[in-house]
Structure formats: structure tokens, C-alpha cells
Amino acid sequence: MLPEEEQVALLGKMLLYSVEHLTGREREVYDLLVESLSKRVSRLQRLEKQTERLKFVPGESDRDAEESDQSKKHVVKNLQPDAVVRLFLDCWNNGVFETEYFCLSRDSEKGGRNQLSFEDYIKNRKQKWQNRDIAGIIRKRLIEVSSSEMRGSRAILLCVESHQTPRDEITFWREYQLIYEDGGWRIIDFVTRRKQNRPLPSKAK
Secondary structure (H helix, E strand, C coil): CCCCCHHHHHHHHHHHHHHHHHHHHHHHHHHHHHHHHHHHHHHHHHHHHHHHHHHHCCCCCCCCHHCCCCCHHHCEECCCHHHHHHHHHHHHHHCHHHHHHHHEECCCCCCCCHCCHHHHHHHHHHHHCCCCCCCCEEEEEEEEEEEEEEEEEEEEEEEEEECCCCCCEEEEEEEEEEEECCCEEEEEEEEEEEEEEECCCCCCC
């Protein structure tokens, strides 16, 4: 059987060449056929669009498509700067780099955020996270926010955080700089002011 689009086109041609020979009843039947087929064509087109949307896999579309996902882009909306920093650290613990990406400002150089596409950023971060048990950081924890200062669309936080590796626990004294961007506070940079390593107790044999 011909596809619905071709059936509609064929009916159009038939009417063009036989319009003078159709009775009133035949014209009504023709109109009903065209209307029915047109609805089927529209329904098929809607189903095709829905199918295409279902094929979407996070991390495999281009950057603009990913940034249009409001549930990710506005993950930091209504969060205070200290909550954004805490969320940023927790993203590493849970391997949720789609969220981590949007904790950072679009101009942040951390992790290559300002240069990499959404999918490349996530790919790079997941590679490091998957190797964390060998030489990387296993877990991050915000111990305290020692000071916080907000000036207009900028915020500076001095934080103490703990990073655990397979061999030791490192205490960092860090300064986080945040900017209010796209409806939420986002980290644009952070620097380590001081750090201290503490070897983990050796396991009893």
C-alpha cells in the first residue's frame, strides 16, 4: 500500500482530472477520505518527532542542546554560594558530572569548562573518577565555610575541605570565587591557599 502522503497526493490528482464527473455524494466521500488521510499523516509526523526525542541520550548531543535542558542548567537556582560549593564537591563523590558542569561558570577554566563541550567535559571527568581508587581522590567533604563575602554579582568564600585518597587525607584551605550567572551562583575559580597531608592509618595484617 502507498504511504499516506502519496495517497493524499494521488487523491488530489484524481480530483483534478475528474471533478466534473463526480456527483455530490462522491465529492463528500472524497472530502472524507482526504480529511482522514491528512489526520493520519499529521499523527505519524507527531509520532516521528516523539521518537526522535526519545532517542536523545545525555552527553551525546551538542552543547547548545544540553544547555537548553533547564533541569540541569538551573540546578543551582535559589542556592546560596556555600550550597553551590557543597553541591560541587558532592558531585565528585556521586559521579554526577552533568550537575557538576552547571555548578561552574561558563567562563571557568576548571576541568576545561570554558573550552569543552558538555559531553567532552563529562567524558573527561568520568575517566578521572573511574581511576580514583588508583591514585585519585576517593571522596571530598566540605568541613566548614570560614568566611563569606558577597558584592553584587560576585561572592568569595573561604572554605576548609577534606579530600581522601587511597593513601592519605588532605585538608585544603581554599578560596572560592563565584559569579551570579543564568539565574544562579556558579563557581568561576578556586585556589588552594594551604594544604596539609595526613597519612591514613595502615590496615592491620
